[in-house]
Amino acid sequence: MVAPLLTVSGLVKHFPMTRGHSVQAVNDISFEIHRGEALALVGESGSGKTTTGRCVLRLIEPTSGSVRFNGADIVDMDQRALRAIRPQMQMVFQEPFDSLNPRMRIGTIVEEPLKLANIVPPGDRRDRVAEMLRLVRLDTDAINRYPHQFSAGQQQRIGIARALITGPQLVVLDEPTSALDVSVRAEVLDLLSDLQEELGLAYLFISHDLTAVRRVCDRVAIMYLGRIVETGETEAIFEQPLHPYSRALLSSVLYPDPNRKLTRFTLEGEIPSPINLPRGCHLNQRCSWSEPRCVEAYPPTERYGPGREVSCYRAREMAEQDAVVPDGGGTDAPAGA
Amino acid sequence: MAALLEVEDLQVSYRADRGDLAILNGVSLRVSPGETIGVVGESGSGKTVLVRAILGLLEAPFSADSGTIQFQGKNLLGMRERDLAKIRGREISMTTPEPRKHLNPLITIGRQMVSIIQAHAKVPRKEAIDQSAELLRSVGIPDPALRLASYPHELSGGMCQRVIIAMALAHNSKILLIDEPTAGLDVTIARQILDLIGDLVRQRQVAVLLVSRDLGVVAHYCQQVAVMYAGRIVEQASVSSFFHQPIHPYSTQLLRAAAAARDRGHAETRATAPLLPADRGCAYAGRCALAQPACRETAPALEVHGAGHLVRCWRSHELARGGVAA
């Protein structure tokens, strides 16, 4: 078994606030990404997925836990060692325009990581830039233009070119298509998919858009209020989500097909604030399957087959009820409740 | 069913330094009770401008140049501000994609709702407060008393949207203009809001114009759909016709892009030209895989293709017959 490229263990990030409170953004999560694998981190606001992405690249300092990249723990490194590793792990940002320096030309923007990493002689750098632009399907005469002269989709491609120019092994993508129009999303997602195959990249794909995730990722980890509630292969999770939150999330996806009936597995109420986390399972106030033990202690992570993990006391029960009452998405409440 | 609101050939332009830009270029549609018509298009297509034009909320440099907006036998376009004010919020209401921005941050929700209620009805304060609480309950906000005393920043995005919807319903408006109700909302909350709107529409038999970029929303919450591109409606049909037999090349492209493909399909990678109204010819010609010279010369007109299915494309007949792969 080859060692994973990235191993995150027990990652915690709390943002301190006034008067002793803190925003508990990430609460003890662990996951692995192997070389060439695309893992999605899915969740809504307050899930902690964005914070996790930034902790993985150490753009934010984790409160505790470890992030091992190629065996070395990033959290412990000093600034110099960290900068030496940066070429290996890059990021694509959510905002197409705002993630580019408006006063720099595209050529300079894309070249910069390469220049700073010093892995290629100066003479060859421009060629690499041109190569990257071609790889993301942009005209090379973009080199002398400015970001505002491009559309959002093109700006995002520039960001991708910049992220890939140093030949990273891991790319963290933070909602890469959320700011794009629907018609452009598919193109960019396909590009990302193709690049992953061509270059053997590992992705940490952070998104709330389940259809995007389905298109690009092999595996999915679903997050809720700073914890991973379910992990598994993409198709398996879409076929049959096991955790109640996963069910609610998946049943909220509106497919552009009026014939596909909507399932009504909804959760009551609002998402609690990460400042005041509910005790025990974070979902207990909204879940119709909630029981006293759900409030007492956070459910342990259980295996449901190869690569499939769920943190819920009653997931097995729910799955069994599915088998009896096939609904194509799970039932709203325990039978007889 | 007789239409409550009929927009006919509406032209709206934007006066820029370099000349006038056509933002809405002859838009026509009708909204009927109990029916939700979805207006779809990408950013820049003119959807929000349409909503604001209907309520007379356009400000310079935008200007509504010509066309009619028929409501109860009167033309809203060109109506005096005084008369429009009587209609806004009472007969016709709107919601907004940014609910929090449209709430006064310095005043409690309760006071804002009361002022809305009292704007169109002589209702004593105590009664207005009770009505407000009832309205909040009807949009699914538990514990309305607490919310009435809260300020907008204390509410989540989803709650703000519910409040805006409640305000839109304060006077039992017959027509609702709902602009991107789920923008910026989490998926599970968005679903709640949409189900809420769906229930309300059914219960009250209002006529709804729903603006959205999301085809999924349109598929499940609308009966009619109008596709806008660069200020024109390029296709209009019932939802089932649209999703099963889209005719206009742009519609096909939208559907393809939105489809949740199980396998990693390849979307059409076409040169994406900017969304600008064309001076002559079809505005979509720059992006269209099927564009012919004629398309760049003259702009096509809307043609009928079966019951209530309108398409604006020179090649629509070929496409309808399935002779061309779009």
Place this chain on the structure above:
Amino acid sequence: MATTPGSVITIAEVGAFDEFVRFARRRPSFMVGMTIVAISLFLALFGPYIGTYPTETALPGDTLQPPSWNHPFGTDVSNMDIFSRVIAAPRIDLTIALVSTAIAFIGGVLLGVISGYFGGGGKGIARYVSEGIMRGSDIIQAFPVFIFALALVGFRGPGAENVIAALAFLNIPYFLRITRSAVLQIRERPFVEAARCAGNSEWRIAFVHVLPNALTPPLANISPTIGFSILLTSGLSFVGAGVPVPTPEWGSMIAIGAPNMMTGQWWTALFPGIALGVTILGYGLMGAGLNDFLDPTKKR
């Protein structure tokens, strides 16, 4: 599969020349300002050569002559031609204003970037330095400007260099604050994080990425600062603390001519006064116009 970049419906951060011309045409106040500024610069360069009379030596003959064909602005108490002196004055005024503003701009912007980028967070030494800069700036700004200028010049003595030093010192906090507030906003933007991700050191980010984007507000304030500096120079000269007497300078000319106004020779202080007022107005108008032009949020 080539895609051609098209233009986007967003407002460019830097206006193009044609836009500038179009903008200028629609703003008569801006054009007036620009004209005045242009004239002042022209006079700064060539003024001393245009006047037909010497500007620093007293002439024999009747003093205090009213405006006439020979002397369009009349003569003053030393029988020097006021017109020649009025148009020669911009040289010293503008030199002082431009040099001091340039120094204040460079100093203020650099300090503003440092205190804006490294301050505010909890980064140890950098934070203390930034706080120190801000408090120092507060102290300077706490004093009434003119009194402070007087004190500084009094400390070092009159003369052009000292006026320059005083004005530069006084204006640094102004540019500092403007730059700092721009920097505070810019450092939150995603492209700064992206720069970090690309491997930039914090210093490099501050000066290569943030600074160029923070220049617009201070640049827009250069013009009004020049105008204000001219005013201050004249004020200092008026009380004898600025440019020494023989050198033509509007403030000192007003001082010399003021007593004569009481005795009926109205031309001695009026013309330099008008010149001063109009010039400062010009710089102010140009500054206001530039500010609007460079501000992408204002609809044009």
